[in-house]
Amino acid sequence: EVELVESGGGLVQPGGSLRLSCTASGFTFSDYWMHWVRQAPGKGLVWVSRLNKDGSSTSYADSVKGRFTISRDQAKNTLYLQMNSLRAEDTAVYYCVRDRQLGAPFDAFDIWGQGTMVTVSS
């Protein structure tokens, strides 16, 4: 079964850091571009970041650029999101997401994890 499982969320103070992980199974992780998408409580979906299949090319939303870093460990089938200088407005469920087609950028998101909640509050 194709699956993405996020972990690492929790409560952090403003200005703090957190690293999210997403473990992939059921497919060849290294063949796919991957993303993080977030959703603040009661709000809509917001794309956060994208990483190409070999980890050499990244993209970020302006709201997180310079604070968040996306990366992957192919040997561990794991996607990461390092979040620094966290703000209250970063409070959200963070979803790990897969591109629908292997190898190709600019595609719809066909596999979503269940999400991990990040709360930034003092």
Added chain:
Amino acid sequence: DIVMTQSPDSLAVSLGERATINCKSSQSVLYSSNNKNYLAWYQQKPGQPPKLLIYWASTRESGVPDRFSGSGSGTDFTLTISSLQAEDVAVYYCQQYYSTPYSFGQGTRLEIK
């Protein structure tokens, strides 16, 4: 950046009736070299992650009931549910994947009348 705007924000439809949700992009998401619209539709039920319904504006994802259909091109798109079922109660989002930053519409909440 491309802004996606959905209408209406909420919609109540009787069981068995047609539901129509609109999505407009601030610029065309039609890529001329392959004639594909980089537009997807997702369904999100409470407490669940979104689920892909439609991609390339009109291609139904595997396993999605055929009562769901997508149409449109360029900047104007529509998601149609031909005969509303109780399990279709959800929030629906359109998304452009034509360029980064990818963007979603604000969502349309679909309820039973």
